Amino acid sequence: MDTLKRFFDGDIWWSFKQSPLTIGASIVALICILGAVLSPLLAPHNPYDLAQISLLNSNLPPSWMKEGVASFPIGTDQQGRDILSTIMYGSRVSLLVAVSAVLMSIVMGVSLGLLSGYVGGRLDSFIMRIADIQLSFPAILVALLLAGVGRQFLPRDQQDSLAIYVIVFSIGLTGWVQYARTVRGSALVEKSKEYVQAARVIGVSKWRIMVKHVLPNVLGPVLVIATLNVATAILTEATLSFLGVGMPPTQPSLGTLINEGQNFLLSGEWWLTFFPGLALVAMVMSVNLVGDWLRDALNPKLR
């Protein structure tokens, strides 16, 4: 209760209330996230339950158009699945992949950055050189090549069921550099502070100092980068799935839905592409805006 009260009295809540754009963005983000996470409960239909879908309902336009049906508010696809429901289930997949990938990047980047900054020496220059090299390739290209090449190493009949791990791995592996660089910078500063020296004097081991004392003090900026990275990861995943090297049609994400819908664009069924695209843009944009605000709110220089 006390911490809650302190939060509502604090700077961050105040700066949140001052920015209508951020309030709007976080409402949109919340709707997207809740709709995605709770899709099995909230979605009007279960698009992957064969008993519930019927070919008779295929290719219906949104309900406000001439042939629309009220129970399918934004239309159906060629198999008679409700688009709203496929979008909600698809967002869940997109979000799951993005969050897992970002978690992987954080674990990798923070530990390498901490090692690099605190241990220093050859290890430091080695890790930072690898980071430089990786940064000279665009992240999306690396993720695309990893996903495209990575899936070849799997048995062909399991490529679809294991696809999610390949994608999480590809996106996660491309994101670590930013965390490593930030954490390394902070660790270099913390290393020379008195509390670290004090700990060393009383004989605390190197690893214990790193994990117990330095780590909590370098995690601040990680939160901001992570928020912005979730948005990037959602986009990367959508791009991979759109290109057909991401989530398979049996477990579609938003990108897969757009990819499938694109085939029907020329015959005029625009809602198959438009609504998943809209959901994607809404999700990415709102998360980005919240991340931008968080960056400014947590930056002491801007206060």
Place this chain on the structure above:
Amino acid sequence: MLAFILRRLFQAVLVMLAVGLVAFSLFNYVGDPVNLMLGQDATPEQREELRRDLGLDQPFYIQYARFVGNAVQGEFGLSLRQARPVSTLIKERLPATLELAFCAAALALFLGLVMGVYTALRRRGYFSQVLLTVSLIGVSLPTFLIGILLIYVFAVTLQWLPSYSRGEVTQLGWWSTGLFNKDGLKALILPSITLSLGTMTLIMRLVRSEMLEVLRTDYIKFARARGLSNRAVHFGHALKNTLVPVITIAGLQLGAIIAFAIVTETVFQWPGMGFLFIQSVQAADIPVMAAYLVMIALIFVTINLIVDLLYYLVDPRLRIERSGSAH
């Protein structure tokens, strides 16, 4: 200078070797392409023959040595899907990708510069605000959605421009180009815009913020105090110093353009290298994938090397500092 170049070259070679290793391990650890090509009902003899033809029956180290030797000469064997030399395939597809990438880069650089300078000089103008807002939306839209949107508006609804392929191309030796006839040019418009949009907004924002920064410096104030015309101050003095960081970013963005060319080519079914890669991934066409990996790594390593050198040449401060610290 020489030490700097050598260090960069060494790093470049290391990167190429690492990528080559990945490309090679593709050949060795990936499931059986023979099954893929022949299908279910081939006889064992047919399988064996194809295996021999493709060179898949030899031991690991021979295949490896052959791979490195051939890769240096640009040979990656036969495409498993089309049974044609990979080098020929790439040679066919390369002009399409380069043409698209350079059109997009030119468009992005030119319009980005113009819009950036404009929004910096007319900071409070109405049109500047519109441009900035639109660019913010442009940043959040993924490339493939922009492409689909353009196709829907200009190809499906208005039917002004084609939605896929390169249209008619002119053959100049082995190089094919769509620049010399109306059909090819028309086909180039939508993909170039799609590909350039992200970079364009980035360059515009960069030029704008750099220009605003430069306009606040003392030497600009002094130039104004000397009574120089607005045009001389803006374009003679301010723009020049704005360009230094723009060159680096633009150079690095050329890499991003080539990366996103994969997406654009797939949306527009543009017969370039990126589309070839996506097709080869779906068909498990290992030689093509390996060749693409090596090729794209080579392109990036070269771009980065050139950008480093350019930066070195453009910014004299860097030269003095480096040579100062060397002595």
